Amino acid sequence: MIDTENLPRLSRLTAILTLLQSKRLVTATEIAHKFDISVRTAYRDIKALEASGVPIFVEEGKGYSLASGYSIPPILFTEDEANALITAEKIIGRNRDRSLVENYQNAITKIKATLKEGRKEKTELLSERVAFVQNYRNETNSSWLAEIQKSITDFNLIQIDYHSGSKDERTKRLIEPQALYHTNEKWILIAWCRLREQFREFRLDRMQNLQVLKETFEDRNFTFEYYYREVYLKQQATP
Numbered sequence: 001m002i003d004t005e006n007l008p009r010l011s012r013l014t015a016i017l018t019l020l021q022s023k024r025l026v027t028a029t030e031i032a033h034k035f036d037i038s039v040r041t042a043y044r045d046i047k048a049l050e051a052s053g054v055p056i057f058v059e060e061g062k063g064y065s066l067a068s069g070y071s072i073p074p075i076l077f078t079e080d081e082a083n084a085l086i087t088a089e090k091i092i093g094r095n096r097d098r099s100l101v102e103n104y105q106n107a108i109t110k111i112k113a114t115l116k117e118g119r120k121e122k123t124e125l126l127s128e129r130v131a132f133v134q135n136y137r138n139e140t141n142s143s144w145l146a147e148i149q150k151s152i153t154d155f156n157l158i159q160i161d162y163h164s165g166s167k168d169e170r171t172k173r174l175i176e177p178q179a180l181y182h183t184n185e186k187w188i189l190i191a192w193c194r195l196r197e198q199f200r201e202f203r204l205d206r207m208q209n210l211q212v213l214k215e216t217f218e219d220r221n222f223t224f225e226y227y228y229r230e231v232y233l234k235q236q237a238t239p
Helices: 009-022 028-035 039-051 079-093 098-112 117-129 145-154 224-237
Strands: 056-059 063-066 156-164 169-183 186-193 198-203 207-216
Touching (some): 009 039, 079 117, 145 156, 145 169, 145 207
Antiparallel strands (some): 056 063, 156 207, 169 186, 186 198
16 A cells, blocks of 8 residues: 555546556556545546546446556656665566566666666666575576466467476376466466366476467456365365
């Protein structure tokens, strides 16, 4: 939640506009929570933006969105925000998936290009003074993350050769990618496995010959909350 104790309304309206531009849909409840205001005040702020000429569309029962093609000038980062990006750069730079590291480095270079000269010098200094000691040798064990992320949002089937470490078993899998999480320096994909006909977890470092297919699948409306609840219930039911 943003500290809005002394945030002028104009600054809040600008921040709400930035939030609208960053997401496809934003609800009044989300705005109220993020800026620590009432839902009624969130409604008034939306109306104020509309009155100023911002093309906001309402999807009944879903939320607000900006008209397609509408954009605002590039955002100027505060010093704290720029420092957070530099810190994240150090953390992500030690990630073991090559595609994530390369894509983030490209993105952060573009972001740094928008900074003012004085702030650029400060970010360069901070970059030299922040370290992330895990995976210090910059070892990688996968390069599939970017392709899998796109497959999740495009609902494309993925075909892989998978090595299950415990049984030393290698199988060809056709999977519907649902979600990703990171633990112990490893990326895990949660997917519907058509071979096992259930949700399964796949370590990216055990995947081989990954191929994103043109064939798509139906959205299963996956949520982490539902998935982990089901996992917990199965564990409780197992003797």
